[in-house]
Amino acid sequence: MDWLNAILQGTLLGGLYALFAAGLSLIFGVMRLVNIAHGDLIVLAAYLGLTVTVGTGLHPLLALILVVPAMGLIGYGLQRGLLNQTIGQDILPPLLVTFGLSVILQNTLLEAYTADPQKLDAGALETASVSLGGLTMGILPLLTFLIAIGVIWGLQWIFYRTALGRAFRAVSDNQEIAQLMGLNRRHIFGLAMALALAVTAVAGILLGIRTSFDPSVGGARLIFGFEAVIIGGLGNLWGTLAGGVILGVAQTVGAKIDPGWQLLAGHLAFLVILAVRPNGLFPRISG
């Protein structure tokens, strides 16, 4: 029963990792950009949530109403003002610029909020739980998992059912021809980043409710998100959710064997899958 419980908790944790990964997967799919600052942007969203909840007394989940559009605006501005200039064949410019961004973000957060760990206070939600046939599930992890499913379903819907999604797929397939057909790819990229950071806002707030955070924790979130994307297969959002779940289960099962093994087990699961299935479990586009 303990093992079953570990697997269940890992599955729910996987929802959070899928949320870390969804934004990363989206921007890679649309513009082949790998954003090293992605984890730091998740942490930025958590701090924005902290400022909003402390300033207005709102519940962290209600703070999403402000943080999601704020992160979306930041995303659009970042893409049009900075990241669009790095898009091209060479992978070094986006890598270096987002690395620079990561250093700037981390140290700006350090100046603004100090290195003290912070946490978002969600009241009774943090400890509430339901029992199901001998297994106990926290309401918050369950809610996170359901939100992850909802977000991925929403992204899928945007991608395959809306004009914006058609534009995303068009620039993803061929930037030049999409441009010839009258799409402004700079604007489309801006919207993709806005959408990605809106998802990141949700991930950041849920992270902040679940655990304490400080300005230095972004790197690890980036890695979890990246692993979920690769395990699931590039360009497949439901695959990303599966990747997050596999990573989460590996971590909780690893922690069950030895508490020091939690992170290591997740990374090893990733490396094993990379060795066996280099393109991930359910790939849709080649890297």
Add this chain to the structure above:
Amino acid sequence: MNIQDYTVSRSTRAARVALVVTALLLVILFLAPWWAGRADMRLMGELFLYLALASLWNLMAGYAGLVSVGQQAYVGFGGYMLFASTIFLGINPLVAIVFAGFLAALVSVPVAILMFRLRGAYFAIGTWVVAEVFRLCFAQVSSLGGGSGTSLPVGIVKSLASERAMREALSYWLALGAAVIVIAAVYLFLRSRQGLALTAIRDNELAAGSLGIDIWRNKFIVYVVTSALTAMVGALIFLQKLRITPDAAFSVYDWTAFVIFIVVIGGIGTIEGPIIGTLVFFALRETLADLGTVYLIVLGFVAIVIMLRAPRGIWGLVRSRYDLEFFPLSYRVHLKAAKGQDGN
């Protein structure tokens, strides 16, 4: 025109002058223990080790196209192997440095085979995952202090040299030697047949492959060699620090982000670039050190601006204006002095 009217050479007058100046400079730097203060020597030692790291990363990313953000894996591995082999096996620290390089080469083989499955930016983050695995593994080794790390025992430190001044001089010379050896090795490697293949891969991978260059093998060799040398530099870094913790040993910012900034600011894909970048990095650090984290924010901005406005770095700007090459790698065609006319 006749074929005899031309000569092809690599050397230029600037390069010959640079060689003489470099030789003089090396003599002066070698004598630093007699003219520099302790703090200055420490700073210069650190500078040389960063220069070595930057030159190695430049060889990987600038020539072999292997943009790794996980070289801290080998810096930390080298540091830990120095501590482990001196503490547990009683090996002399100087021998242990070479031993650490050898072990890193062994470890880098399976890592390369696995990581080379990832392309481009995914290779980059994949190497970071490997570095995290290294960090978490060493944090589990309780005999090396686990997560809180360990110090090099006094007896081992004393075995280098009994006097403190002599130890500091030795540590300085090792750092200087590491920088010289790495730059010389990169230079000679790039001038060799292998280096030519590597430059071809850098310029156009598809064309290089179609000319019969084994791309995977060339990249693999570069990865293994740079990993071994990076580990030796890592051993030197922690021989200087005398204390190691998993977080310090496998820091992505200290051993990779700053190194990438150095290479890009100086000029990627050139031997001169990392040298200039290291000098700029340390100049920035020393002048802005009092500002604390603001210094890192400034550094991030400088790196971003250089990447967007001058992607070939400071040395690239210099080269676009003057035809200079202090470490001659390219071939030049000279007209022979015909009919009393200097055709250079």
